[in-house]
Amino acid sequence: MQKISIFWFRRDLRLEDNTGLYYALQQEENILPIFIFDTNILDKLSNRKDARVEFILDQLKSLSKELEEKGSSLLIKIGKPIEVYEELLGQYKIQSVYTNRDYEPYAKERDQAVEKLLKEKGADFYTFKDQMIFEPGEVLNGSGEFYKVFTPYSRVWKEKFQNQKIELLSYFHWKNLFQTSTFEVPSLDDLGFESTEIKIPSKSWEEDLISKYNQTRDFPAQKGTSRLGIHLRFGTISIKKLALETAPLNDTFLNELIWREFYMTILAFCPEVVDKAFKPAYDRIPWRNNEEDFKAWCEGKTGYPIVDAGMRELNATGYMHNRVRMIVASFLTKHLLIDWRWGETYFAEKLLDFELASNNGGWQWAAGTGTDAQPYFRVFNPESQTEKFDKELKYIKKWVPELGTKDYPKPIVDHKFARQRAIDTYKQALD
Numbered sequence: 001m002q003k004i005s006i007f008w009f010r011r012d013l014r015l016e017d018n019t020g021l022y023y024a025l026q027q028e029e030n031i032l033p034i035f036i037f038d039t040n041i042l043d044k045l046s047n048r049k050d051a052r053v054e055f056i057l058d059q060l061k062s063l064s065k066e067l068e069e070k071g072s073s074l075l076i077k078i079g080k081p082i083e084v085y086e087e088l089l090g091q092y093k094i095q096s097v098y099t100n101r102d103y104e105p106y107a108k109e110r111d112q113a114v115e116k117l118l119k120e121k122g123a124d125f126y127t128f129k130d131q132m133i134f135e136p137g138e139v140l141n142g143s144g145e146f147y148k149v150f151t152p153y154s155r156v157w158k159e160k161f162q163n164q165k166i167e168l169l170s171y172f173h174w175k176n177l178f179q180t181s182t183f184e185v186p187s188l189d190d191l192g193f194e195s196t197e198i199k200i201p202s203k204s205w206e207e208d209l210i211s212k213y214n215q216t217r218d219f220p221a222q223k224g225t226s227r228l229g230i231h232l233r234f235g236t237i238s239i240k241k242l243a244l245e246t247a248p249l250n251d252t253f254l255n256e257l258i259w260r261e262f263y264m265t266i267l268a269f270c271p272e273v274v275d276k277a278f279k280p281a282y283d284r285i286p287w288r289n290n291e292e293d294f295k296a297w298c299e300g301k302t303g304y305p306i307v308d309a310g311m312r313e314l315n316a317t318g319y320m321h322n323r324v325r326m327i328v329a330s331f332l333t334k335h336l337l338i339d340w341r342w343g344e345t346y347f348a349e350k351l352l353d354f355e356l357a358s359n360n361g362g363w364q365w366a367a368g369t370g371t372d373a374q375p376y377f378r379v380f381n382p383e384s385q386t387e388k389f390d391k392e393l394k395y396i397k398k399w400v401p402e403l404g405t406k407d408y409p410k411p412i413v414d415h416k417f418a419r420q421r422a423i424d425t426y427k428q429a430l431d
């Protein structure tokens, strides 16, 4: 059996500044790069047309090519990680496995199981920080506890960012890659998926856009945000590189990158937020959960133009502007009194940039159940939000062309009535 070590790609689909890959190549020889299409995850996806699967596959094709140019190849497997490792242990003499840390509850459990198996077979398992600049446990308050509120967290985060010399990794020891003939890349069909029409935003960022971010980011009709979400999700760009290059340009943009790490930290320390309110009392809210209302919301047929525009944008493109995410989430949880978990699940299915921590954080914020949450008596008024952020109805008209004709539905609920109902319901549950 050939003696190898493995670098396992997961949410870090790039060679540039890839921490685990860097150390693997520095410390071992014969590094075989692998990726596993985890069927525990794939089998749960409800739609066989999923642009994210297509995106991953495209990235793997590029990675494969880059590795081939270095005399190696990317081994792509489809299956349950533990079974894939059992198979690999039968084929190779594995010295160690290197990978970058993932902080989601499922990922942690998976990695523990893989580590246990490897240890039993005499192989080491090394993990590295790559997905975040400061991982859970690195930004703590004076008593050594994690922050439950964003502002002090971000202050300490920024201090550390300024004081620590954060550098990009270069000079990778490519000669230590396992030299092998080319492994085949599976097709979308092999994975049981079909192609989609959805376009993936570019992974480059423009200085000009970032510099003006604080002025433009709230207007959905403008291209005023980076659209880098999917690239951060799958690590096709380095968060370190992005933060180092953009921090001098715009502090508001840096704040958003910090929100991402804040929510990842909350999820890591409070994994129960996956299905429970961060503030437990809020689980007493008697949600109406009306299925017809939910369907109207999903389809963008609520009769509230800004809400409908957002949902239609999401359904058509896999993207929704942040301002509109806040509006549709508030509308679902407060106007319709539908459980935030329903909305969260729908977003998880549709968003290209779906990320458990930020999605959960965003939904709990909107529903008033989370950290830094909107107080329950603040109910977004879709009309005044439109007045502020889409005054000329440019965004709305793009997605709701039938606005103003008899084809556009009447509001499914009256704003004033719904607002009062939400406040009364929350108040009663929380008293």
Ligand code: FAD
Pocket (backbone or CB within 6 Å): 217, 225, 226, 227, 228, 229, 230, 232, 256, 257, 259, 260, 261, 263, 320, 321, 322, 323, 325, 326, 329, 347, 351, 353, 354, 355, 356, 358, 359, 360, 362, 363, 366
């Ligand atoms: P930009 O505005 O250009 O920001 C750059 C990056 O910063 C984003 O790509 C993202 O990684 C991070 N970021 C920005 N805003 C936030 C935020 N409020 N919280 C955490 N990270 C942020 N973001 C996700 O990445 N995945 C999700 O599944 C997700 N679900 C959300 C659900 C709801 C209900 C709400 C209100 C927000 C959600 N967000 C989510 C946060 C935010 O809406 C998106 O990150 C942003 O709209 C993505 O567009 P962009 O890449 O152009 O972001």
